[in-house]
Amino acid sequence: MLNLVEIRRQLHQIPEIGLQEFKTQSFLLKIIHEIIDGKDYIELKTWRTGILVYLHGQAPVKTIGWRTDIDALPVEEKTGLSFASTNGCMHACGHDIHMTVALGLLEKIALNQPNENMLFLFQPAEENEAGGKLMYDEDAFGEWKPDEFYGLHVRPDLKVGDIATNNHTLFAGTCEIELTFKGKSGHAAFPHEANDALVAAAYYITQVQTIVSRNTDPLGSAVVTFGEMHAGTTNNIIAETAYVHGTIRALTLDVLEFTKKRVIEIAEGIGKSFNVELDLKIIQGGYLPVENNPQLADELMDFFEKLPDVNLINIDPAMTGEDFGYLLSKISGVMFWLGIDSPAALHSNQMNPNEGALKFAVENISKFLEMKGGTEH
Numbered sequence: 092m093l094n095l096v097e098i099r100r101q102l103h104q105i106p107e108i109g110l111q112e113f114k115t116q117s118f119l120l121k122i123i124h125e126i127i128d129g130k131d132y133i134e135l136k137t138w139r140t141g142i143l144v145y146l147h148g149q150a151p152v153k154t155i156g157w158r159t160d161i162d163a164l165p166v167e168e169k170t171g172l173s174f175a176s177t178n179g180c181m182h183a184c185g186h187d188i189h190m191t192v193a194l195g196l197l198e199k200i201a202l203n204q205p206n207e208n209m210l211f212l213f214q215p216a217e218e219n220e221a222g223g224k225l226m227y228d229e230d231a232f233g234e235w236k237p238d239e240f241y242g243l244h245v246r247p248d249l250k251v252g253d254i255a256t257n258n259h260t261l262f263a264g265t266c267e268i269e270l271t272f273k274g275k276s277g278h279a280a281f282p283h284e285a286n287d288a289l290v291a292a293a294y295y296i297t298q299v300q301t302i303v304s305r306n307t308d309p310l311g312s313a314v315v316t317f318g319e320m321h322a323g324t325t326n327n328i329i330a331e332t333a334y335v336h337g338t339i340r341a342l343t344l345d346v347l348e349f350t351k352k353r354v355i356e357i358a359e360g361i362g363k364s365f366n367v368e369l370d371l372k373i374i375q376g377g378y379l380p381v382e383n384n385p386q387l388a389d390e391l392m393d394f395f396e397k398l399p400d401v402n403l404i405n406i407d408p409a410m411t412g413e414d415f416g417y418l419l420s421k422i423s424g425v426m427f428w429l430g431i432d433s434p435a436a437l438h439s440n441q442m443n444p445n446e447g448a449l450k451f452a453v454e455n456i457s458k459f460l461e462m463k464g465g466t467e468h
């Protein structure tokens with residue numbers, strides 16, 4: 092039996108940014124080979140840093156998919172744990188837990204040949220390059236494309252034992268914004284001879300706050316957040332350029348499009364009023380709203396409701412994004428939250444899951460996958 096805690100800690104120490112998950116891929120492949128060794132009904136292939144493991148069913152009518160993401164974030168870890176990462180990246184979004192759960196599920200499911208075909212996807216680049224969309228669009232699945240797709244995301248404010256989802260929208264759709272204002276540099280003492288890009292950016296950041304408060308329907312749910320800003324070099328030089336980097340989110344594509352339009356219009360307005368040039372990029376990527384399939388979600392929720400160890404929660408949508416939304420726009424399926432009881436939030440440098448979630452998840456989710464794949468025994 093896999094030592095889940097040990098595996099999670101080892102993965103935690105080799106966090107890598109999307110599409111650069113080379114060490115992670117080798118580590119996963121080693122364990123996967125051990126699991127599937129001698130089982131002729133299981134095949135494996137890789138796609139860039141991703142891995143696909145396919146179990147041929149005995150009498151398949153469909154293919155059931157389980158997806159985990161494998162990439163990390165550019166976060167300097169500050170947990171103080173003995174197994175903390177030291178390479179400037181961190182599994183601050185819990186993908187080390189996701190991967191370990193997927194390995195634990197694969198180990199259990201692979202013990203007996205299922206009736207249905209089953210696919211385990213270890214997907215790169217959830218955080219940055221929408222690896223799910225890249226894989227789908229490049230036909231990485233080929234003949235192994237699932238008919239139903241399932242996956243989870245850890246959630247710090249829920250307890251170990253909690254599984255939370257709904258039968259509609261679970262996560263928002265998101266877009267990334269990169270905007271550079273270009274003015275004219277000069278001496279701090281002669282502002283009239285320069286054109287200050289930093290001041291233009293400051294007005295922009297303030298004005299975009301009015302999109303959610305004044306433009307979008309209050310019942311429509313949108314977020315505009317700029318998390319990064321760089322401008323200037325020192326106190327007495329007027330900044331020639333100012334760079335801002337943000338994300339916009341909404342629960343429907345209509346609201347997302349409207350929010351995007353206002354982000355662009357306000358940038359153009361600032362450009363005119365401050366006479367600065369703009370270099371504006373909006374990257375939609377593939378972070379569509381995560382829409383659970385209503386029938387499959389009802390089935391999954393009914394199943395977990397009946398398991399004595401699971402506290403099933405019917406939960407409202409959250410404004411987090413996920414490229415699983417793209418895969419679910421092509422293939423019916425369900426995503427759900429898994430409680431990990433961490434005092435620190437997702438993306439925090441102190442995110443610290445309760446590892447008890449690993450055993451709980453593998454024991455209970457494997458029952459669901461056994462039911463779906465027809466390996467109940």
Ligand SMILES: CC(=O)N[C@@H](CCC[C@H](N)C(=O)O)C(=O)O
Nearest residue numbers: 218219265266267338411412413
């Ligand atoms: C669950 C989670 O935290 N997901 C990320 C996904 C990133 C999407 C993309 N890079 C963006 O910022 O729009 C999130 O930030 O919600």
